[in-house]
Amino acid sequence: MSRRGRRTGTDDRERRPIGPTIGLGRVALAVALSLSVAAPAARADPPRPPLPEPYATPFARNPAERIGWPEGAKPKAVGPFQVTLWADGLGYVRWLHELPNGDVLAAEAENVAGSGVVKLLRDADGDGRADPAFEFLRNEAGNLNQPFGMALVGSRLYVANTDGLWRYPYKAGANRIAASKGRKLLDLPSGGAGHWTRNVLASPDGRKLYVTVGSDTNAAENGVEPPAGRAAILEYDVARATSRVFASGLRNPNGLGWNPVTGKLWTAVNERDRLGDDLVPDFVTSVKKGGFYGWPYYYFGDNPDPRHAGERPDLADATLVPDLAVGAHTSSIGLAFYTGTAFPERYRGGMFIAQHGSWNRASPVGYRVAFVPFDANGSVAGAPQPFLKGFLADRDPPTAYGRPAGVIMLKDGSLLVSDDAGGRIWRIAAKGPDDGAPALGGLMLFDAARDKPIYPLGDGTVLDPAKLGTARFNVVAAASGPVGSVRFTLDGAEARVENDPPYSFAPHRVGANGRLRYDAWTPAQGVRTLVATPFSGPDATGVAGRPVSVTFTMR
Template sequence: MRKSFFHLPLLGLGLLAACGGPSKEEKAEAAATTPADTVATATTAVKLPEPYASESVTKRSEVIGWPTGKTPVVPAGFSISEYAGDFESPRWAYVTPSGDVLIAEANTVPTNPKKKIAAALKLDPSKSLRPTSANRITLLRDTNKDGKPDVRETFLSNLNQPLGMLVLGNYFYVGNTDGVWRYPYQSGQTKITAKGEKILDLPAGGYNNHWTRNLLAGPDGKKIYVSVGSGSNVAEHGIENEKRRANILEINPDGSGEKIYAAGLRNPVGMDWAPSTGKLWTAVNERDELGDDLVPDYLTSVQEGAFYGWPYSYFGQHEDPRRKGERPDLVKKSIVPEVPLGPHTASLGLAIYDGQAFPTKYRGGAFIGQHGSWNRSSFTGYKVVFVPFQNGKPAGPMEDFVTGFVADEGKKQVYGRPVGITEMPDGSLLVADDAAGKVWRVVASS
């Protein structure tokens, strides 16, 4: 089995001493010795502030749900409507080759006593933490092609925090938090009845919402790519806790041949292929607690065997003061991502548009679902953004596409939180709103 050159450095390190939060003296030293910097990317120049230039702030949103008749906002020339509702944390959507829409319903589940009590008493207003998870996949089918599903069935249940879904050959694959499963599947079936098999073990759970495991087939169907988020914010529990994490893994369809395709990606949930180049891209949710404006989440192409910095550096070769001096060799190799998406936006969903229904400027570009901040004094994210591409490369800064999720920032209230973005066969887009329990559909106006 061929391994990337990051396999051994990341997995063979001895246990690092757990690091707590930085002291005032350490913050002052970091601010004094780490100058602000400007990084040139594929789309813009990004000015990065010093670490700890502002305090780390916790500001969690309260999800109040969508009032009757109210929807998110889209640009002129588009319309948005509710595709389906009454879900329990619909985090991700997948369209089967036969056109059925599958919705993965799962959420963060508490593991320690304090969080279990908080979840049971519904003390998390953002609805990220709940006492139980639905752990199911729901099938939606639009038989009369009117843009609204008229068949709804439980496709698969009793899962373990599912997210990624994939039909490949005569199998249906699902990415549970602790591994990849596959089931015999025939086109058009509305329910999985055959017994499945676990083809790949994965480290379960993770920092905050890093339990998600996305799946993406290679362009020729010969490989499957699996995203695995970090187990911590910045390796504060030791590097041994991060084995096979903060990576995109590559496996064969039977689960064999695992290798680390790319490393140092803190939480690379959304993945997609650029249709014009066949290059893999991912949206990455970056680290917390360095201040309001560090670190930008980002969209990046994924180079095989490359290292993207986590936990030792961020946005290229900017060394994280909390991991100072530990791996200068990996810091030196860290790649600068192409597109900054704003700090603490929780950029998770990704769909590179391959349809013809939207105007020309959107074709080949990237739509990103930003779940929204909790570690910033002012809200960021809580919207779907668009990054234009030309010839398979980013060709301009991101712009807002679906907005209106923030109800009243002064009261910390939001209507919902967008996550997964999925292109439909007719060229419309589905937006999974897990906090509000809805899936929205965006179409180009005729």
């Protein structure tokens, strides 16, 4: 047996930017799109997820009935965390923003024109719960219309309403801002029966603001031309007071965040409905300046929406592939990178996603906060994993205690999660210091024929060689911090122990050109369960960390 790895038992291994200026008419919009894709720049797209055919399952209207939280009940965190009720008695609380002094702003609004208030929450006595809320900003002169995103830059507070971006003067410790002090900076497209939430995030230097604007329809059905400035992320230049489309083809972007390693802008996007239970997946992705992400004509690259078959073939090659699918109809809204040190090391640099929950799937999904591991290079290292669950009370018929909407990291390293359906805010904190146990971020499926990653391997993944273009696979476990070895088991039997990174299920080696080469593994058909367990020492010795288990299907 070599020091590098050991195997036991037997197995079957062997542009131009797209983005019209707000206010362009339909003809100008079409011209702008045509010009923008005339000479697309070469690019390297992320791996594409396995996707079913459109209409593989019928449309299902299956919303969860809101029943409220029983006395003493609360969500449950996966891992060494404690969950406490931080604030209750709130309205439809959707979005949160922590101020430099530790105060927290909470935007309450529903899909009703003119609704909404921004409340200020403060834990003045340090008992771990917010004191009674202040009405920080309310609609006094028609200038607060369904507020959602908030961003503080210096002494200026920006609030994104459904129909405009506003600026207010802010003074530390203030309990209220007079609405009359506000100034409207930018009109935002609104109206129709479409998506009303508008988020705002400042650039690290505070010179630019990024504003999300969802589409006004599901998929531009019935020949409706997508309006300019919707289904997009806008960029507002504070000094010049000008705006432009930063990225387009994003059906309903909500969460925004800066990747702490790469410095790139990321967003969480709700994708389109009525193509089946598993189409189209919501996603999180880095956002490219001038990038076009497909809506309403294509999705996840050049996959055509059948409702627009034959339309805009010029956009097929221009459509970017998002970084990570996070489940169809999960209604993934909130997004927060973890930049603190209070949580165990495997969470550092990763992303938390608030998945509000489905209304149109035969079996409900979402209703949780998921965690996505990232590696040291700031790239996705594994599939979404459950982090905070227990919002769904029953599945058939579906009922829900609450629904997570926003998620932020506080300065102390804990998380706050807004629960709009429950009118509550939950706090998630580590139970104690990091125990130092070895940890894995996730599992990545590799194409061993080309030595390239295919996609994060998660529960429910279907491996179809015909669609993936190969049956020669490998799986790599991403280490989060120091790991001495990883033991892989397949369907309950130990298959192999890998001592050296990258920790692969089938062996790997360094080729003559210095590149990593992966041996191939072709799983037997059927449902398989692969488990990777990290250890602090070589040959699966020392302290064992938490296993990562994935159940997938091989066709």
